[in-house]
Amino acid sequence: MIDDHQLPILYVGMEICVAFIAIIGNLLVIIVFIQDRRLRKVTNFYVISLSFADLLVGSIGIPSAIMTKIGLPRGSMKLCIIMLSLLIILCTISILNLVAVSLDRYWAILHPLDYHKRISEKTAMIIIGICWLLGSLIGLLPLFGWHNDYNDDHCYFIPTMDYNFLMFLYFATIVFPAIIMAIFYIRIYIVVKQQISMNKV
Template identity: 30%
Template sequence: MAEWSWVVYTVLEVLIAVTCCLGNVLVVCAVCVGIRDFLHEPTFCFLVSLAVADLLVGVAAVPLAVLLDGWVSLTPDLCLLLSCVVLVLTQASVLSLLAIAVDRYLRLHTPLRYKALATQKHTWIAVSLCWTLSCLLGFTPLFGWNNSSSKAPGSTNSSSLSSPPCNFLSVISLPFMVYFNFLGCVMAPLLVMTLLYTRIFWSLQGRLKESCAQAQASLLREKRLACSLALVLILFAVCWIPLHLMNCLLLFQGPQAVTQETLYAGILLSHANSAVNPVVYAYRIPKIQQAYNQIWRHFLVNINSLNGDKQVCRPRTSSQANHTETCASREQS
């Protein structure tokens, strides 16, 4: 049963990784190429940051999750480093979502100062700070809060010679995952974002009742975008909190509290979040939807033009002639 569950888990992880890569590459292309002018809007810059984090989940986090399941033998230090990469990508997603919520709040509540604050330079500085802080928080176990540091000094040399199988929870401390990562780095930002979106929707609802018909159109667009971004936040919470709750059970009740199959399901759900986001963007954000359509039309036009060139330039053999007529000779005639 354990072998079959691992096979199913691995196959699903591969499918999720491919979907993450294709979907989020399309998002980055849509924003950076299809709607390049909107890179001046902070929200879309932060969406690119979130899409890059989701893309790296497919490129790095999913393969590492499969490897860090006890199937490869690595030194404890290398195993710890690779495990921290997964934490960095998760934290980058959280902070990108937080930056989006703060941006929408400032846009609505400080409209006069917003244009001066939300310049493209300031936006990319904020994106850089998000990733820098993600690295600092994600690589915290490297500075001592890990299971390797709790080993006896005398057993270090003997364990380093054998290079045991690498497992995420064998090197990452459960107290770190629960108290620092879950409560401090995930739940605290989620609560802040919940308060920000509550204030945003409350304010929009009040303004819609008091504004004229002309102003209501702009407010309705703002509300639709806020609903779409709030949906991304809700999906993140739904996909990631179950895995963190499993870590809580493992910490307080022991390994018997969570079966291996249940843990696999939690990991798959957390990774699936990165594959779902591009679908949300396509159906909920009109600007990105338009960019998707432009990219696909351009792609189909190129495919059709290539097929047309092949058909026109395909050599024809005459049954009465001893030579083959080429495209160039046809044009000259």
């Protein structure tokens, strides 16, 4: 474990850079979306939801990750679990929004005639709401008791999280979303390639 006074400078520096880029970049996207009415289309709702999620990851999630890297907060297991749950919630919501974006692109390209009939503003908001709700439920599982109890005063991610929960989190937020997005984008690539070939004939 990291000594109380030892700060991983390289890690913290990289995390701060990523946080800065995430905050500025996504904030600009949100501002442009609000100011330009032409961008307020259903397909952009997913992008804005993703931008807002990533903005929270940059402003809250990454600082939380830095704190847990050096064992903060100390002396409060409850506060530690709350912080780690918040970190998981934000990252999970961001990943689920990526899946929603890929689903939207998949439907728009493979079913262009049905897209505007089936994907209304209400449908998009429901899908986005599901992403936020599901991400929150997954992240709250440690608060519901799915974590380790240990005597160390430091708040480290791995020792605090239950192994079975980490495995669940790995498959639920990394493996399955990656497989789903890969299927969507491979299918999109095949369809686009076929359309280009047909246009050349």
